[in-house]
Amino acid sequence: MSKVYVTGASMVPVNRHYDMSLLDLANSSLMGIRKTVEDLPEIDAVVVSNAYGQKLESQSMLSYKISRRAGLSGKVSMTVEQGDASGGASIFTAYSLVKSGVAKNVLVIGVDKFSDFPSKFVNDAVSSTLDEISYQEGVTTSSYGALMMKSYMRKYNVSEDYFYDWAIRMHSNAVENPYAYLRFPVDREVIAKSQEVSTPMRLFDIAPRADGASALLVSSEDYSKISEVPVEIDSIDFSSGEPSISSLEFPIKRANVNPDRTVIEISDTFSVSAAIELEAMGLAERGKSIKSLDQLNVNYSGGLKARGYPGGATGVYQAAEVYIQLIGEFPGRKAKEAEEGLVLNTDDVLRTSFLFHFKR
Protein backbone atom coordinates (compact mmCIF):
# COMPACT_ATOMS: atom_id res chain seq x y z
CA MET A 1 0.00 0.00 0.00
CA SER A 2 1.08 3.56 -0.64
CA LYS A 3 2.48 5.61 2.20
CA VAL A 4 1.12 8.92 3.48
CA TYR A 5 3.21 11.78 4.87
CA VAL A 6 2.86 15.03 6.72
CA THR A 7 4.91 17.53 4.73
CA GLY A 8 4.14 20.84 6.36
CA ALA A 9 2.40 22.46 9.30
CA SER A 10 1.63 25.84 10.74
CA MET A 11 -0.10 27.24 13.79
CA VAL A 12 -1.56 30.56 14.81
CA PRO A 13 -0.82 31.31 18.48
CA VAL A 14 -3.88 30.26 20.50
CA ASN A 15 -5.42 33.38 21.98
CA ARG A 16 -8.46 35.63 22.14
CA HIS A 17 -8.17 37.02 18.62
CA TYR A 18 -10.83 39.71 18.81
CA ASP A 19 -9.50 41.22 15.60
CA MET A 20 -9.86 38.04 13.54
CA SER A 21 -12.87 36.15 12.15
CA LEU A 22 -12.88 32.42 11.42
CA LEU A 23 -11.84 33.22 7.85
CA ASP A 24 -9.04 35.55 8.97
CA LEU A 25 -7.70 32.88 11.33
CA ALA A 26 -7.80 30.26 8.56
CA ASN A 27 -5.98 32.63 6.20
CA SER A 28 -3.35 33.25 8.81
CA SER A 29 -2.66 29.51 9.15
CA LEU A 30 -2.44 29.22 5.34
CA MET A 31 0.03 32.09 5.26
CA GLY A 32 2.08 30.07 7.76
CA ILE A 33 2.12 27.08 5.38
CA ARG A 34 3.19 29.26 2.45
CA LYS A 35 6.04 30.68 4.50
CA THR A 36 7.33 27.33 5.77
CA VAL A 37 6.82 25.02 2.78
CA GLU A 38 9.26 26.27 0.14
CA ASP A 39 7.89 24.49 -2.91
CA LEU A 40 4.22 24.34 -2.16
CA PRO A 41 2.73 21.66 -4.45
CA GLU A 42 -0.62 21.91 -6.19
CA ILE A 43 -3.35 21.32 -3.62
CA ASP A 44 -5.93 18.72 -4.67
CA ALA A 45 -8.33 19.00 -1.75
CA VAL A 46 -9.07 21.13 1.30
CA VAL A 47 -10.52 19.62 4.48
CA VAL A 48 -11.67 22.10 7.12
CA SER A 49 -11.97 20.96 10.71
CA ASN A 50 -14.47 23.03 12.67
CA ALA A 51 -16.86 22.16 15.48
CA TYR A 52 -18.67 25.25 16.74
CA GLY A 53 -18.66 27.73 13.84
CA GLN A 54 -22.23 26.94 12.82
CA LYS A 55 -23.58 27.47 16.30
CA LEU A 56 -21.43 30.35 17.56
CA GLU A 57 -20.40 32.22 14.42
CA SER A 58 -23.43 31.33 12.24
CA GLN A 59 -21.06 30.15 9.53
CA SER A 60 -21.81 27.17 7.29
CA MET A 61 -19.90 26.06 4.18
CA LEU A 62 -16.67 27.21 5.80
CA SER A 63 -14.47 25.04 3.57
CA TYR A 64 -15.84 26.67 0.43
CA LYS A 65 -15.38 30.14 1.87
CA ILE A 66 -11.85 29.46 3.10
CA SER A 67 -10.80 27.80 -0.18
CA ARG A 68 -12.25 30.59 -2.30
CA ARG A 69 -10.49 33.30 -0.33
CA ALA A 70 -7.21 31.41 -0.56
CA GLY A 71 -7.39 31.10 -4.34
CA LEU A 72 -8.21 27.39 -4.14
CA SER A 73 -11.63 27.50 -5.83
CA GLY A 74 -12.30 24.47 -7.95
CA LYS A 75 -10.55 22.09 -5.55
CA VAL A 76 -12.53 19.49 -3.67
CA SER A 77 -13.42 21.01 -0.32
CA MET A 78 -15.41 19.87 2.69
CA THR A 79 -15.93 20.70 6.33
CA VAL A 80 -15.65 17.84 8.81
CA GLU A 81 -17.36 18.01 12.19
CA GLN A 82 -17.01 15.54 15.06
CA GLY A 83 -16.93 17.89 18.08
CA ASP A 84 -13.46 18.21 19.55
CA ALA A 85 -12.41 15.13 17.57
CA SER A 86 -13.02 17.05 14.32
CA GLY A 87 -9.26 17.43 13.81
CA GLY A 88 -8.74 13.69 14.04
CA ALA A 89 -11.61 13.07 11.64
CA SER A 90 -10.26 15.66 9.19
CA ILE A 91 -6.74 14.24 9.16
CA PHE A 92 -8.24 10.76 8.77
CA THR A 93 -10.15 12.08 5.74
CA ALA A 94 -7.01 13.63 4.23
CA TYR A 95 -5.06 10.43 4.89
CA SER A 96 -7.75 8.35 3.17
CA LEU A 97 -7.82 10.63 0.12
CA VAL A 98 -4.05 10.34 -0.28
CA LYS A 99 -3.82 6.65 0.56
CA SER A 100 -6.48 5.79 -2.02
CA GLY A 101 -4.76 7.87 -4.70
CA VAL A 102 -7.70 10.24 -5.12
CA ALA A 103 -5.45 13.15 -4.08
CA LYS A 104 -1.69 13.76 -3.90
CA ASN A 105 -1.71 16.76 -1.60
CA VAL A 106 -4.46 17.67 0.85
CA LEU A 107 -4.58 20.74 3.07
CA VAL A 108 -6.21 20.24 6.46
CA ILE A 109 -7.23 23.47 8.18
CA GLY A 110 -8.44 23.39 11.76
CA VAL A 111 -10.15 26.58 12.84
CA ASP A 112 -12.51 27.56 15.66
CA LYS A 113 -13.42 30.61 17.68
CA PHE A 114 -14.79 30.91 21.21
CA SER A 115 -14.04 34.47 22.29
CA ASP A 116 -16.92 36.32 20.60
CA PHE A 117 -19.49 35.46 23.29
CA PRO A 118 -19.69 35.32 27.09
CA SER A 119 -18.96 31.92 28.57
CA LYS A 120 -22.58 30.91 29.23
CA PHE A 121 -23.21 30.88 25.47
CA VAL A 122 -19.96 29.05 24.81
CA ASN A 123 -20.92 26.50 27.49
CA ASP A 124 -24.19 26.02 25.63
CA ALA A 125 -22.46 25.51 22.28
CA VAL A 126 -19.94 23.04 23.68
CA SER A 127 -22.68 21.12 25.52
CA SER A 128 -24.49 20.56 22.21
CA THR A 129 -22.11 17.60 21.77
CA LEU A 130 -23.99 15.81 24.58
CA ASP A 131 -26.92 13.54 23.72
CA GLU A 132 -30.14 15.41 22.92
CA ILE A 133 -31.80 14.80 26.27
CA SER A 134 -28.81 15.79 28.41
CA TYR A 135 -28.50 18.92 26.29
CA GLN A 136 -32.18 19.81 26.72
CA GLU A 137 -31.98 19.14 30.46
CA GLY A 138 -29.30 21.83 30.75
CA VAL A 139 -26.33 19.60 31.62
CA THR A 140 -22.81 20.82 30.75
CA THR A 141 -19.85 18.79 29.55
CA SER A 142 -17.92 19.91 32.66
CA SER A 143 -20.37 18.02 34.87
CA TYR A 144 -19.59 14.87 32.89
CA GLY A 145 -15.89 15.60 33.49
CA ALA A 146 -16.57 16.11 37.20
CA LEU A 147 -18.35 12.75 37.43
CA MET A 148 -15.43 11.10 35.62
CA MET A 149 -13.05 12.69 38.12
CA LYS A 150 -15.11 11.46 41.08
CA SER A 151 -15.21 7.99 39.63
CA TYR A 152 -11.42 8.00 39.18
CA MET A 153 -10.90 9.28 42.75
CA ARG A 154 -13.13 6.49 44.14
CA LYS A 155 -11.58 3.75 42.07
CA TYR A 156 -7.95 4.58 42.82
CA ASN A 157 -8.44 6.17 46.22
CA VAL A 158 -6.81 9.51 45.34
CA SER A 159 -7.93 13.03 46.19
CA GLU A 160 -8.22 16.21 44.10
CA ASP A 161 -4.60 17.15 44.68
CA TYR A 162 -3.47 14.02 42.81
CA PHE A 163 -4.42 15.89 39.62
CA TYR A 164 -2.52 19.11 40.45
CA ASP A 165 0.66 17.78 38.88
CA TRP A 166 -1.06 17.72 35.50
CA ALA A 167 -1.83 21.46 35.50
CA ILE A 168 1.62 22.29 36.91
CA ARG A 169 3.32 20.25 34.17
CA MET A 170 1.14 21.67 31.38
CA HIS A 171 1.69 25.26 32.46
CA SER A 172 5.43 24.77 32.77
CA ASN A 173 5.51 23.31 29.24
CA ALA A 174 3.40 26.18 27.88
CA VAL A 175 5.79 28.79 29.26
CA GLU A 176 8.26 27.64 26.60
CA ASN A 177 5.78 27.37 23.72
CA PRO A 178 5.24 30.65 21.85
CA TYR A 179 1.99 29.29 20.39
CA ALA A 180 0.44 28.59 23.80
CA TYR A 181 -2.39 30.60 25.34
CA LEU A 182 -1.56 30.45 29.09
CA ARG A 183 2.19 30.99 29.31
CA PHE A 184 2.61 31.27 33.06
CA PRO A 185 3.60 28.76 35.73
CA VAL A 186 1.19 27.66 38.47
CA ASP A 187 1.77 26.04 41.86
CA ARG A 188 -0.30 23.82 44.14
CA GLU A 189 -1.61 26.70 46.18
CA VAL A 190 -2.94 28.61 43.17
CA ILE A 191 -4.68 25.48 41.91
CA ALA A 192 -6.14 24.58 45.32
CA LYS A 193 -7.62 28.07 45.70
CA SER A 194 -8.95 28.39 42.16
CA GLN A 195 -12.63 28.68 41.41
CA GLU A 196 -14.82 25.57 41.60
CA VAL A 197 -16.30 24.68 38.21
CA SER A 198 -18.23 21.49 38.93
CA THR A 199 -17.17 19.75 42.15
CA PRO A 200 -14.53 18.36 42.57
CA MET A 201 -13.21 20.08 39.41
CA ARG A 202 -11.63 23.50 39.67
CA LEU A 203 -10.56 26.01 37.08
CA PHE A 204 -7.17 24.34 36.68
CA ASP A 205 -8.77 20.99 35.91
CA ILE A 206 -10.41 22.30 32.74
CA ALA A 207 -9.13 23.52 29.40
CA PRO A 208 -9.36 27.25 28.63
CA ARG A 209 -11.26 27.98 25.43
CA ALA A 210 -9.70 30.33 22.94
CA ASP A 211 -9.43 31.03 19.21
CA GLY A 212 -7.04 29.27 16.89
CA ALA A 213 -6.19 27.93 13.47
CA SER A 214 -3.65 25.36 12.40
CA ALA A 215 -2.87 23.91 8.98
CA LEU A 216 -1.37 20.57 8.01
CA LEU A 217 -0.19 19.46 4.58
CA VAL A 218 -0.77 15.75 3.94
CA SER A 219 1.03 14.30 0.91
CA SER A 220 1.68 11.12 -1.02
CA GLU A 221 5.12 9.47 -1.11
CA ASP A 222 6.10 11.26 -4.38
CA TYR A 223 5.87 14.53 -2.48
CA SER A 224 7.35 13.38 0.84
CA LYS A 225 10.61 15.23 0.10
CA ILE A 226 8.81 18.57 0.39
CA SER A 227 9.59 18.14 4.05
CA GLU A 228 13.30 18.17 4.86
CA VAL A 229 12.56 15.40 7.36
CA PRO A 230 9.75 13.23 5.96
CA VAL A 231 7.23 12.23 8.62
CA GLU A 232 5.03 9.28 7.78
CA ILE A 233 1.51 8.73 9.13
CA ASP A 234 2.21 5.10 9.98
CA SER A 235 -1.25 4.17 11.26
CA ILE A 236 -4.55 5.56 12.47
CA ASP A 237 -6.74 3.77 14.99
CA PHE A 238 -10.31 4.80 15.65
CA SER A 239 -12.57 3.88 18.51
CA SER A 240 -16.04 4.94 19.61
CA GLY A 241 -18.79 3.82 21.92
CA GLU A 242 -20.83 4.69 24.98
CA PRO A 243 -18.45 5.03 27.95
CA SER A 244 -19.21 3.76 31.44
CA ILE A 245 -18.38 6.53 33.89
CA SER A 246 -18.84 4.31 36.96
CA SER A 247 -16.41 1.66 35.75
CA LEU A 248 -14.14 4.14 33.91
CA GLU A 249 -14.34 2.38 30.56
CA PHE A 250 -13.77 4.55 27.52
CA PRO A 251 -13.27 3.80 23.82
CA ILE A 252 -9.52 4.37 23.52
CA LYS A 253 -7.13 1.97 21.78
CA ARG A 254 -3.83 0.79 23.21
CA ALA A 255 -0.70 2.40 21.77
CA ASN A 256 2.23 0.18 20.86
CA VAL A 257 5.19 2.53 21.16
CA ASN A 258 8.41 2.87 23.07
CA PRO A 259 7.74 5.90 25.32
CA ASP A 260 11.44 6.86 25.44
CA ARG A 261 11.48 7.52 21.71
CA THR A 262 7.97 8.91 21.29
CA VAL A 263 6.59 12.43 21.54
CA ILE A 264 2.95 12.43 22.56
CA GLU A 265 0.03 14.88 22.42
CA ILE A 266 -3.23 13.88 24.13
CA SER A 267 -6.67 15.52 24.59
CA ASP A 268 -6.67 16.76 28.19
CA THR A 269 -10.07 18.47 28.14
CA PHE A 270 -10.10 17.80 31.89
CA SER A 271 -7.14 16.72 34.03
CA VAL A 272 -8.91 13.40 34.61
CA SER A 273 -9.12 12.91 30.83
CA ALA A 274 -5.32 12.97 30.70
CA ALA A 275 -5.12 10.25 33.36
CA ILE A 276 -7.78 8.08 31.70
CA GLU A 277 -6.16 8.42 28.25
CA LEU A 278 -2.57 7.68 29.31
CA GLU A 279 -3.74 4.62 31.23
CA ALA A 280 -6.10 3.33 28.53
CA MET A 281 -3.32 3.60 25.93
CA GLY A 282 -1.11 1.50 28.22
CA LEU A 283 1.45 4.29 28.66
CA ALA A 284 1.11 4.42 32.45
CA GLU A 285 -0.03 2.24 35.30
CA ARG A 286 -3.72 2.54 36.21
CA GLY A 287 -4.31 5.01 39.01
CA LYS A 288 -0.74 6.31 38.83
CA SER A 289 -0.36 8.11 35.50
CA ILE A 290 -0.29 11.66 36.88
CA LYS A 291 2.52 10.62 39.23
CA SER A 292 4.59 9.12 36.41
CA LEU A 293 4.76 12.02 33.96
CA ASP A 294 8.57 12.10 34.08
CA GLN A 295 8.59 8.88 32.05
CA LEU A 296 6.65 10.39 29.14
CA ASN A 297 7.27 13.11 26.54
CA VAL A 298 3.66 14.18 26.81
CA ASN A 299 2.02 17.47 25.80
CA TYR A 300 5.17 19.54 25.43
CA SER A 301 2.83 22.10 23.85
CA GLY A 302 1.16 22.63 27.21
CA GLY A 303 -1.85 20.58 26.15
CA LEU A 304 -5.43 21.76 26.09
CA LYS A 305 -4.83 22.87 29.68
CA ALA A 306 -2.28 25.55 28.82
CA ARG A 307 -1.60 25.64 25.07
CA GLY A 308 -5.33 26.19 25.11
CA TYR A 309 -8.43 24.60 23.65
CA PRO A 310 -9.40 25.95 20.22
CA GLY A 311 -12.47 23.69 19.71
CA GLY A 312 -12.49 21.74 16.46
CA ALA A 313 -9.01 22.99 15.57
CA THR A 314 -7.43 21.15 18.50
CA GLY A 315 -6.60 17.87 16.75
CA VAL A 316 -4.86 19.72 13.92
CA TYR A 317 -2.73 21.62 16.45
CA GLN A 318 -1.79 18.32 18.10
CA ALA A 319 -0.65 16.79 14.80
CA ALA A 320 1.18 19.99 13.83
CA GLU A 321 3.01 20.01 17.17
CA VAL A 322 4.10 16.40 16.83
CA TYR A 323 5.23 16.94 13.22
CA ILE A 324 7.25 20.03 14.17
CA GLN A 325 8.81 18.09 17.06
CA LEU A 326 9.80 15.24 14.73
CA ILE A 327 11.48 17.57 12.24
CA GLY A 328 13.38 19.07 15.19
CA GLU A 329 11.97 22.57 14.94
CA PHE A 330 9.56 22.84 17.83
CA PRO A 331 10.21 26.24 19.41
CA GLY A 332 9.28 25.10 22.94
CA ARG A 333 10.29 22.15 25.10
CA LYS A 334 11.89 19.60 22.79
CA ALA A 335 11.63 15.81 22.71
CA LYS A 336 15.19 15.38 21.45
CA GLU A 337 15.32 11.60 21.25
CA ALA A 338 11.91 11.21 19.66
CA GLU A 339 11.69 9.32 16.41
CA GLU A 340 8.02 8.55 16.63
CA GLY A 341 4.94 10.55 17.48
CA LEU A 342 1.56 9.78 18.94
CA VAL A 343 -1.56 11.95 18.80
CA LEU A 344 -4.74 11.04 20.65
CA ASN A 345 -7.56 13.35 19.61
CA THR A 346 -10.88 12.82 21.39
CA ASP A 347 -14.19 14.57 21.89
CA ASP A 348 -14.73 16.36 25.20
CA VAL A 349 -16.28 13.48 27.17
CA LEU A 350 -14.41 10.58 25.55
CA ARG A 351 -16.94 8.87 23.29
CA THR A 352 -14.82 8.89 20.15
CA SER A 353 -11.07 8.91 19.67
CA PHE A 354 -8.54 8.98 16.84
CA LEU A 355 -5.07 7.64 17.59
CA PHE A 356 -2.35 8.64 15.10
CA HIS A 357 1.08 7.05 14.96
CA PHE A 358 3.76 9.08 13.18
CA LYS A 359 7.29 7.97 12.23
CA ARG A 360 10.13 10.04 10.92
Add this chain to the structure above:
Amino acid sequence: MITVRISPPQVWRAKQSLYKLAATKCNRCGNIDVYSSAFCSKCGSNEVSSINLSGNGTLIFSTKNFQQRAGYEKSMPQFVGLIKLDEGPEIVAPLTDVDEEPKEGSRVTAVLRKLTVDSSNGLIEYGLKFKVISDGP
Protein backbone atom coordinates in the same frame (compact mmCIF):
# COMPACT_ATOMS: atom_id res chain seq x y z
CA MET B 1 -27.55 33.11 18.22
CA ILE B 2 -27.51 34.57 21.70
CA THR B 3 -31.14 33.88 22.51
CA VAL B 4 -32.79 30.86 24.02
CA ARG B 5 -35.17 29.42 21.47
CA ILE B 6 -37.72 26.73 22.16
CA SER B 7 -39.32 25.04 19.19
CA PRO B 8 -42.79 23.65 19.96
CA PRO B 9 -42.43 20.76 17.51
CA GLN B 10 -39.04 19.88 19.03
CA VAL B 11 -40.46 19.80 22.54
CA TRP B 12 -43.57 17.89 21.40
CA ARG B 13 -41.42 15.34 19.60
CA ALA B 14 -39.19 14.82 22.64
CA LYS B 15 -42.14 14.41 25.04
CA GLN B 16 -41.67 10.65 25.35
CA SER B 17 -38.12 11.08 26.55
CA LEU B 18 -38.37 14.49 28.23
CA TYR B 19 -41.57 13.76 30.23
CA LYS B 20 -41.11 10.08 30.95
CA LEU B 21 -38.23 7.70 30.65
CA ALA B 22 -39.22 5.97 27.44
CA ALA B 23 -36.75 3.26 26.55
CA THR B 24 -36.31 0.33 24.22
CA LYS B 25 -35.27 -3.18 25.15
CA CYS B 26 -33.50 -5.38 22.63
CA ASN B 27 -35.27 -8.69 21.99
CA ARG B 28 -32.05 -10.23 20.83
CA CYS B 29 -29.39 -9.22 23.40
CA GLY B 30 -31.51 -7.76 26.24
CA ASN B 31 -29.73 -4.38 26.22
CA ILE B 32 -31.87 -1.44 27.41
CA ASP B 33 -31.44 1.91 25.66
CA VAL B 34 -32.69 4.85 27.68
CA TYR B 35 -34.49 7.11 25.18
CA SER B 36 -36.05 4.98 22.48
CA SER B 37 -34.36 4.06 19.27
CA ALA B 38 -35.39 1.86 16.35
CA PHE B 39 -32.14 -0.06 16.77
CA CYS B 40 -30.30 -1.59 19.69
CA SER B 41 -27.20 0.55 20.36
CA LYS B 42 -25.25 -2.53 21.44
CA CYS B 43 -25.90 -5.13 18.73
CA GLY B 44 -27.66 -3.11 16.00
CA SER B 45 -30.76 -5.33 15.95
CA ASN B 46 -34.05 -3.70 14.94
CA GLU B 47 -36.02 -6.17 17.02
CA VAL B 48 -36.61 -3.89 19.96
CA SER B 49 -39.65 -3.38 22.20
CA SER B 50 -40.76 -0.11 23.77
CA ILE B 51 -40.75 -0.09 27.54
CA ASN B 52 -41.37 2.59 30.17
CA LEU B 53 -38.80 2.74 32.92
CA SER B 54 -39.97 3.13 36.52
CA GLY B 55 -37.98 6.34 36.98
CA ASN B 56 -36.51 4.93 40.19
CA GLY B 57 -32.83 4.50 40.74
CA THR B 58 -29.82 4.85 43.00
CA LEU B 59 -27.47 7.81 43.02
CA ILE B 60 -23.90 6.64 42.41
CA PHE B 61 -22.51 10.13 43.08
CA SER B 62 -23.15 13.71 42.05
CA THR B 63 -21.48 17.02 41.28
CA LYS B 64 -22.38 20.59 42.18
CA ASN B 65 -21.99 22.59 38.99
CA PHE B 66 -21.31 26.33 38.85
CA GLN B 67 -20.80 26.60 35.11
CA GLN B 68 -23.82 28.38 33.67
CA ARG B 69 -25.49 27.63 30.39
CA ALA B 70 -27.58 30.28 28.63
CA GLY B 71 -31.23 29.65 29.51
CA TYR B 72 -30.51 27.65 32.67
CA GLU B 73 -29.23 30.47 34.91
CA LYS B 74 -32.12 30.10 37.37
CA SER B 75 -31.22 26.56 38.33
CA MET B 76 -27.69 27.51 39.47
CA PRO B 77 -25.83 26.06 41.20
CA GLN B 78 -27.00 22.92 39.51
CA PHE B 79 -26.65 19.42 40.96
CA VAL B 80 -26.05 16.65 38.44
CA GLY B 81 -26.11 12.98 39.32
CA LEU B 82 -24.74 9.76 37.91
CA ILE B 83 -27.73 7.48 38.45
CA LYS B 84 -28.11 3.72 38.16
CA LEU B 85 -31.72 3.09 37.18
CA ASP B 86 -33.42 0.07 38.77
CA GLU B 87 -33.73 -1.54 35.33
CA GLY B 88 -29.92 -1.40 34.93
CA PRO B 89 -28.85 1.53 32.71
CA GLU B 90 -26.65 4.31 34.03
CA ILE B 91 -27.58 7.91 33.18
CA VAL B 92 -26.38 11.44 33.87
CA ALA B 93 -29.24 13.80 34.82
CA PRO B 94 -29.94 16.94 36.86
CA LEU B 95 -31.12 16.59 40.46
CA THR B 96 -33.82 18.80 41.94
CA ASP B 97 -34.90 20.00 45.40
CA VAL B 98 -31.42 19.61 46.91
CA ASP B 99 -29.21 22.22 48.62
CA GLU B 100 -26.10 20.13 48.96
CA GLU B 101 -24.66 17.04 47.31
CA PRO B 102 -26.88 14.14 48.43
CA LYS B 103 -25.40 11.03 50.04
CA GLU B 104 -24.02 8.45 47.67
CA GLY B 105 -26.41 5.53 47.46
CA SER B 106 -29.49 7.73 47.94
CA ARG B 107 -32.68 6.48 46.30
CA VAL B 108 -33.91 8.88 43.62
CA THR B 109 -37.01 9.17 41.43
CA ALA B 110 -37.79 11.11 38.26
CA VAL B 111 -40.10 14.12 38.56
CA LEU B 112 -41.31 16.69 36.02
CA ARG B 113 -39.82 20.17 36.40
CA LYS B 114 -39.45 23.38 34.42
CA LEU B 115 -36.20 23.31 32.43
CA THR B 116 -35.98 26.63 30.60
CA VAL B 117 -37.99 29.53 29.14
CA ASP B 118 -37.81 30.93 25.60
CA SER B 119 -36.24 34.38 25.87
CA SER B 120 -38.52 35.96 23.26
CA ASN B 121 -41.95 34.29 23.33
CA GLY B 122 -42.03 33.01 26.92
CA LEU B 123 -42.67 29.35 26.00
CA ILE B 124 -41.70 27.03 28.85
CA GLU B 125 -39.93 23.72 28.39
CA TYR B 126 -40.48 20.98 30.96
CA GLY B 127 -38.47 17.84 31.49
CA LEU B 128 -37.32 15.24 33.98
CA LYS B 129 -35.05 15.81 36.94
CA PHE B 130 -34.34 13.44 39.80
CA LYS B 131 -35.48 13.95 43.37
CA VAL B 132 -33.99 12.23 46.42
CA ILE B 133 -36.59 10.06 48.19
CA SER B 134 -34.41 8.46 50.86
CA ASP B 135 -30.81 8.14 51.99
CA GLY B 136 -30.76 4.62 50.66
CA PRO B 137 -30.62 1.22 52.28
